[in-house]
Amino acid sequence: MNKHLPLWEVFLRSRRGLEHKHVGSLHAADPEQAMQYARDVYTRRMEGCSIWVVLANDIHASQEAEGEAFFDPAEDKVYRHASFYDVPDDLKL
Amino acid sequence: MKNSVTCAPQSWHFEYVLRLGDNALILGQRISEWCGHSPFVEEDVAMANTALDHIGRARMLLTHAGNLQGNKQTEDDLAYSRNEREFKNFLLCELPIGDFAYTIVRQVLLDTYHFHLYAALQKSSDDTLAAIAAKVVKESTYHLRHSSEWLIRLGDGTEESQRRAQLALDNQWRFTSEFFLADEVDDVAHQAGVGVDVSLLEKLWRDNVNDILSAACLLRPEDAPLRASGRMGLHTEHMGFLLAEMQSVQRAYPGLDW
Numbered sequence: 001m002n003k004h005l006p007l008w009e010v011f012l013r014s015r016r017g018l019e020h021k022h023v024g025s026l027h028a029a030d031p032e033q034a035m036q037y038a039r040d041v042y043t044r045r046m047e048g049c050s051i052w053v054v055l056a057n058d059i060h061a062s063q064e065a066e067g068e069a070f071f072d073p074a075e076d077k078v079y080r081h082a083s084f085y086d087v088p089d090d091l092k093l
Numbered sequence: 094m095k096n097s098v099t100c101a102p103q104s105w106h107f108e109y110v111l112r113l114g115d116n117a118l119i120l121g122q123r124i125s126e127w128c129g130h131s132p133f134v135e136e137d138v139a140m141a142n143t144a145l146d147h148i149g150r151a152r153m154l155l156t157h158a159g160n161l162q163g164n165k166q167t168e169d170d171l172a173y174s175r176n177e178r179e180f181k182n183f184l185l186c187e188l189p190i191g192d193f194a195y196t197i198v199r200q201v202l203l204d205t206y207h208f209h210l211y212a213a214l215q216k217s218s219d220d221t222l223a224a225i226a227a228k229v230v231k232e233s234t235y236h237l238r239h240s241s242e243w244l245i246r247l248g249d250g251t252e253e254s255q256r257r258a259q260l261a262l263d264n265q266w267r268f269t270s271e272f273f274l275a276d277e278v279d280d281v282a283h284q285a286g287v288g289v290d291v292s293l294l295e296k297l298w299r300d301n302v303n304d305i306l307s308a309a310c311l312l313r314p315e316d317a318p319l320r321a322s323g324r325m326g327l328h329t330e331h332m333g334f335l336l337a338e339m340q341s342v343q344r345a346y347p348g349l350d351w
Contacts, residue, residue, distance in 0.1 A: 005133070026135050027133065029246065032242055033242065036139065036238070036239055037136075037138070037139060040139040040142050041135060041138050044138075
């Protein structure tokens with residue numbers, strides 16, 4: 001048996017209209033307890049108005065070893081940025 | 094059964110608020126003993142938060158009590174300079190923390206009480222008390238959620254956790270009758286619109302506690318003879334030790350400020 005309770009990742013939204021951001025992780029037995037501990041550990045100083053908790057096991061992460069294949073090809077594709085293109089002078093925006 | 098508490102004019106108001114403040118202060122002091130000793134770190138933070146919520150409400154209530162008395166005593170005077178017989182908290186608040194199940198059972202019994210008490214006190218004719226209640230009821234809603242979920246987890250958990258939770262409940266049940274023993278202070282406060290209707294509070298508490306206990310697969314103990322002398326200032330043997338620790342700095346250096 002695992003010595004620790006399951007690991008959960010905690011995401012907080014600091015203000016209405018902003019996105020949830022990852023703030024840390026904690027151990028808890030179930031979603032209700034994870035939510036309460038997230039509140040107690042991460043929102044004591046008014047850091048947030050909304051909490052998401054996700055089982056860490058349910059998060060699939062890209063691997064360090066795959067970094068070259070995943071991210072390097074984007075390096076020389078500057079034309080993918082909108083700023084690459086000149087906007088014609090007579091174009092009304 | 095009625096306690097005989099004789100009240101000078103208006104002193105019932107001070108006494109009513111003082112009792113609320115003492116319950117919060119002594120319970121907060123007890124819960125704070127878990128800081129650094131909880132089963133795991135997340136629960137440690139949760140317990141410390143709860144302790145601080147109780148100390149916070151004690152500060153507001155004792156300050157208000159002091160004001161009602163004509164500012165004769167500050168919150169610090171009331172917390173740190175009174176003797177054991179002058180404290181009016183329920184006996185249940187002062188009992189040692191015991192094991193984790195014991196603490197959780199006490200929290201369920203008192204969080205349920207505080208939730209319904211402060212929900213009703215939001216309508217108090219004492220505006221300051223009503224404002225304090227509006228803040229406190231939010232905390233108690235959260236405390237009850239935390240403690241009741243733990244009690245269900247323990248009662249409906251392993252054989253050992255069930256045994257400990259039931260034992261703790263059996264030991265503490267006799268102290269709950271004190272919550273609903275209305276004396277002269279309660280009666281006058283209720284008539285004045287300052288305090289709550291104790292018999293209504295008891296019904297709400299019993300229904301709520303029964304639901305939690307059945308969800309937790311725990312048996313409600315039989316009502317036992319009253320252990321109800323806290324509000325008369327007659328405490329258990331544990332109270333002196335609690336005060337000795339809580340008041341040690343002010344006793345050693347009276348008037349110390351920092």
